[in-house]
Amino acid sequence: MRFDVLTLFPGMFTGPLSESILKRAIQAGCIAVVLHDIRAYATDRHRTTDDAPYGxxxxxxxxxxxxAACIRAVLAMNGGGETGHNSPVILLTPDGEPFTQRIAAELATYPRLVLVCGRYEGVDERVREALITRELSIGDYVLTGGELAAMVVIDAVARLVPGVIDSESTAEESFSDGLLEYPQYTRPAVWEGRAVPPVLVSGHHGEVAQWRRRERLRRTFERRPDLLVRAALTDADRAYLRTLGWSDPGNGGTGREHRSPVE
Structure with a gap:
């Protein structure tokens, strides 16, 4: 999979792309990240890329x-033409669609993404109308630019590309099916007086699987009850959630019968 990143500050990507899983994925040829300096497409001798706002x-x-020149040039690379073989052109902006795991999985199905990093007060609206096909936000806050947001999108999408990480690792992690992940433990079995739950060292795989499912349900109920509305729940899941105080919205409930201790 290829990520084309349009930015005024390509040097910001050096660290994230040269460490850990992204570095290995690039070396293995699973993904490619190509940086494009927007300033290279300015035509005046000062390489001006911004101006005062009208009004x-x-x-x-x-x-x-x-x-616009940068976007069009990037889309035309590799014989793509201006449409870029329908490659999404994504602007990272605070007023974009909230980025979620579902969207990450959707974007991972494309062979190529074009990520546009906004800066300053934003991008001229006419470029958004003419060339941007999707706008994403990584949260309800404002950054100094879209570079950090682009890194988040690259990381979240790249790890879902086949070959980047073991597919089993993503099967039950947070948001994979609408629930948060279960608690994780490793050696030693007792640390500072805190023991690993006995079921995890019991050797009973069926009981471990049941414990993990219930922990996912419990943690989601306590921390993100809003996710339960869209989660794929079985009858057994719903019965267990009701023991925690959850009232099924599908049966006229509000999602919980009392507030959890963490709120």
Whole structure:
């Protein structure tokens, strides 16, 4: 899978792409991350990529000409033409669609993504209308630019690309099926007086699987009850959740009969 990243600060990606799983995935050829400096597409001798906003106000706005030229050039690479073989052109922006695990899984099915890193007060709206096909936000807060957000998207999507990590590792992790992940333990069996739950050292795989499922349900109920509305729940799941105080919204409940201690 290929990630084309359009940015004013390509040096910001050096660290994340040269460490850990992303580094190994690039070396193995599972993914490719190609950085494109938007300044290279500015035509004046100062390589200007921003200007004051029409109507006044603080800050600067990314100019349409260099950014549009960069997007079009990137889409045309490898014989893609301006449509880039329908490669999504994604703008990272605070007012975009909230990025989720579901979206990460969807994006992982594409052979190529084009990620546009916004800066300053934002991108000229005409570029968004003409060339951006999707807008994503990684949270309800504002960063100095879209580079960190692009790194988050690359990391979340890349780990779902076949060959990057063991598929079994992603099967029951948080958000994979609408539930949070169960607690994890490793050696030693007792640490500072705290013991590993006996079921995990019992050797009974069926009981371990049941414990893990119930822990996922319990943790989701306590920490993110909103996720249960969309989670794929069995009758046994629903029965267990009711013992925790959950009231099934599908049967007229509100999702919980009392507030959990963590709220």
């Amino acid at each position: 006044g106000g603080a800050g600067m706005v990314m100019k349409p000409e260099p950014l």
